[in-house]
Amino acid sequence: MMSRLISVGLLLLALNPDSKAQDTSSALCRQDELCTSVQRCEESDDSGRKGIAPRISRFCGVGRICCEKAQLESWDMHASNPQPTRPITAIQNKVSLFAEPPPNESCGLNMECVPRKLCRDNNVINDSGIKLINPRISTIPCSKSLYRCCAVDQQVEDSQSPYVEKEASFKYKNCGYSNPQGLIPDNDKFNYTEDVSIFGQFPWMVGIFTGRQDFLCGGTLIHPSLVITSSHNLINETVDTLVARAGDWDLNSLNEPYTHQGRRIKEIIMHPEFDPESLFNDIAILLLEEPINLGPHIQPLCLPPPESPQVINQLLEATCYATGWGAKEADSDKLEHVLKRINLPLVEHDECQAKLRNTRLEARFRLRPSFLCAGGVEGKDTCKGDGGSPLFCTMPGQTDRYQLVGIVSWGVECAVEDIPAVYANVPYLRNWIDAKIKGLGIAIQAT
Template sequence: MEGRVEVRYHGVWGTVCDDDFAEPAATVICRSLGFGGPAQAKKDGFFGPGEGQIWLDQLHCVGNETGIAECLHSYWGEHNCKHNEDAAVICAPGDVRQSLNLQRADDLPRANYVTPVSNILPSECGKRNIDPLNLGDGPVARIVGGYEVPRGSYPWQASVRVRTGGKSVHWCGAAVVSPLHILTAGHCMQDYTKGAYFIRVGDHDTEEAEGTEQELNIDEIYLHEEFNKNMRLNNDIALVKVKGLGMQLGLHVMPACLPHHGVQYTPGLNCTISGWGSVKAAGAGYSRHLRATWIPLLPHETCKASFVYGTKAIGDGMFCAGLLEGGVDSCQGDSGGALVCLINGEFTLYGITSWGHGCGRPNKPGVYTNVGFYRDWIDHKLEDSMSGR
């Protein structure tokens, strides 16, 4: 059996939004229909959009419930969805009683097919149609008090925005890695519900519509399971999947490349950071226009030195970049944004802006999440995101 999921509430039939809809929920639905075999969760109106009422959103089941009434979900009728996001299931025959005895979601049957990472990430990445050596990126340029970059020169730059009272504000930076995915800092996705966030790409002037912007709602947020474990802002990384067909790639929206797992970063390598963060110091107003600069990677030993951050603050998944004399740095509002390095002619995402002490202070360079260190985790989450997990 297969088809779109519909539920009846107060005598009215309506659909279920696919936000948070995954295999455990599909298993509960199929089992309630008398099918105890492996269940597949389908999204994006897989069997066509419904009509009329949308009853449920953010349906989250463990998998051992006897019906979806026992699962967590938003209030009936409360949602931010359209019918092209209607959830669907594919059910298979099987012993319902045996299925119900599976107490842990990890033990539930899974679909055999997993979309490989090579089919998720685009074949072309890390390109821009502006000469990287002709941007005026001089050694005194900086995000803190720095300069505006040409429009379209950082096409992987994204903005995590928050809806507040009928408008939206820039919250954090992010990096485009596929038409459906961005990477950002884990701490950027902690303060609001998923429905409050959305992603904007192709932007330059945050206060003026320039015709290149795309705004996308969020389908799933994958926060590292050990975020903040053992030390502050440890494992500070999150993968975000957007809804629908994703971003339209082109001149103003292009993903950065991902580094290979465990790639060794070369101290002294000049890389570039960008964002709409504070232009003077922490607490100052955010920049209206996108800014960027180039900074060197620092040796891990320097980052962990007692006069910088010490050994207890810097984990294996972190690195420092910047000038020890200060002045050139990322700042508040730049968190989650990309640090990319030009590797073999491709801009490659080496770091995600994470934290620091102040902005541009001597001996307090920016601290970044090491993307190469987390490449295996990223790959697993990319696959999970395309499998409804």
């Protein structure tokens, strides 16, 4: 009889979603949550996704779920002054496709545009000791990056490439070191745009592909056996459907001086509190079946210290970049097949929240601590296809050494002034990362 009365009482509360009295404490909820009706939790949502399912699906009674106290209090505070509503479109899930490049071209009599690695070093020493450029190498530029105009008799097989010896003699220093000038030794005449990286410049970039070699998302190498990426890109994937490729640069080419390496995935570790609707805690760790062999073009990125006021202040003063193969325009579904490089400023939490409240997310939007922001600069942004890719910043007192700060997660628009993009907050999530890596029996080299 008593259990029936309790059930009836809970049902009456569920039928009266506007009553604050229905918000109760429950042993089934966290300290920052109250037990309330499903309808009240949905209506009070302030994550920016109107009409989504409850963010936390732990039930605490009939028709009742655990819901954030701050969300409910914010809803009640604004109930007397409702904001005009506008349609909310889906958060951009940054995945797209790319097109094939044009064919190779001839560049003169007995001259061909070939990958740089398949042309000799082109330097000879005459009897007087003066170094000369081999006259059989044309100065005519090729229209494709990483190609040079080379005489037919100067071309070599892959096994004879001068880069083979350079890769074999590589010595790893530590995480986070970039190659500021890239890894092309000769004078590169190719006309790169400002937002394109140089081959090998950021050696921690990873492309994650489906088993059919379709590009899925970006990732970051943090250890020869570990890649960090976004959870939202992996929802419908398993270890049997994914391949991680390190050392890639041009997705349409196999002609980079150093070859990329592909690895199958042994384990996918998603954050247990990742929310596929609001994208809270949008982080995942991929354990590779076999370690990546480090080289000049493949090296891990450092992890940042756990979040603190000092760390945040240092990051706000640092130089930060995002890299990825995503589209440059919000209305484009075409990947940039050559790796992008975008210089972006970090945006302080409260400032970012205020700017996002001026968008269709509206005035009650709350930026959760598992997110941080960067950008808001016209014409410069991550966009569709960049999901899972890294946002990294210089380490204190260093110019060419970097640490992972964010993971591309979502955005309202792309490259619009005063609308920053939103990233998973790696310093905030650092303790979770450490716990999972320790559980795998893997040690990360100290910085």
